[in-house]
Amino acid sequence: xxxxxxxxxxxxxxxxxxxxxxTFAPLVTLLSLSVKDVYQxxxxxxxxTFPMRFENYALAWKFMRDPxxxxxxxxxxxxxxxxxxxxxxxxxxxRFRFPLRDTLFFAVVILLFIPNTVLLVPTYQxxxxxxxxxxxxxxxxxxxxxxxxxxxxxRTFFMGLxxxxxxxxxxxxxxxxxxxxxxxxxxxxPVVGAMAIFHVWLIWNDYAWPxxxxxxxxxxxxxxxxxxxxxxxxxxxxxxxxxxxxxxxPMVVLxxxxxxxxxxxxxxxxxxx
Numbered sequence: 001x002x003x004x005x006x007x008x009x010x011x012x013x014x015x016x017x018x019x020x021x022x023t024f025a026p027l028v029t030l031l032s033l034s035v036k037d038v039y040q041x042x043x044x045x046x047x048x049t050f051p052m053r054f055e056n057y058a059l060a061w062k063f064m065r066d067p068x069x070x071x072x073x074x075x076x077x078x079x080x081x082x083x084x085x086x087x088x089x090x091x092x093x094x095r096f097r098f099p100l101r102d103t104l105f106f107a108v109v110i111l112l113f114i115p116n117t118v119l120l121v122p123t124y125q126x127x128x129x130x131x132x133x134x135x136x137x138x139x140x141x142x143x144x145x146x147x148x149x150x151x152x153x154x155r156t157f158f159m160g161l162x163x164x165x166x167x168x169x170x171x172x173x174x175x176x177x178x179x180x181x182x183x184x185x186x187x188x189x190p191v192v193g194a195m196a197i198f199h200v201w202l203i204w205n206d207y208a209w210p211x212x213x214x215x216x217x218x219x220x221x222x223x224x225x226x227x228x229x230x231x232x233x234x235x236x237x238x239x240x241x242x243x244x245x246x247x248x249x250p251m252v253v254l255x256x257x258x259x260x261x262x263x264x265x266x267x268x269x270x271x272x273x
Contacts (some may be wrong), residue, residue, distance in 0.1 A: 078143035090154035
């Protein structure tokens with residue numbers, strides 16, 4: 001029996017190791033290509049070559065610096081506003097009874113099943129009507145409106161909170177805002193954090209919407225800048241790969257810094273659900 005368990009454990013570890021190799025192979029290849037010149041890129045694209053051309057990163061940073069900062073500004077503003085509004089809406093759906101409450105929440109759930117591409121044209125018409133194209137607001141405002149998933153998750157969490165906490169707060173004279181600010185939000189911080197990380201990830205990797213409304217340099221995002229940069233630096237493919245590394249690095253750092261809180265938030269949401 002112990003031999004069978006050891007064999008199954010070995011097989012499981014082998015499969016996990018194989019999946020890890022498949023997952024990280026493109027990333028390792030990207031890092032390798034980012035320090036090659038044109039000759040090294042053509043002669044040995046998959047191997048390690050010397051000398052390593054770290055000047056590719058200097059060239060890439062000159063072009064990617066502003067788009068990356070645009071991404072940071074857009075992600076911070078849009079995520080903060082989106083989660084602030086979503087948390088209030090979720091608290092209302094969870095704690096109050098009012099006419100058509102379930103119908104309105106069902107409409108929010110329906111939004112999760114509508115592909116974003118379906119909303120591109122009507123959203124684009126709104127942006128054009130207010131002359132917001134090629135500005136950061138053309139990206140911030142639509143991202144702020146992406147609240148459906150956060151509302152559903154936070155409502156589920158709020159509904160799982162003990163009723164006694166709110167009853168005690170009411171006895172102590174706490175207002176509705178006090179209950180929201182002093183009970184609901186502190187207890188839901190892990191879930192809010194997980195939703196924030198997920199929202200930032202969606203914004204950072206989005207290409208279709210920025211390509212539609214933010215082609216100008218003053219509003220260009222990192223994902224869009226990668227395409228433009230690679231077209232601009234075709235004789236220097238290594239610099240293009242370095243630009244990809246620079247665009248991905250903030251998300252990698254964010255994940256490793258917030259990994260524990262992200263997992264804790266997902267676990268808390270699952271337990272409350």
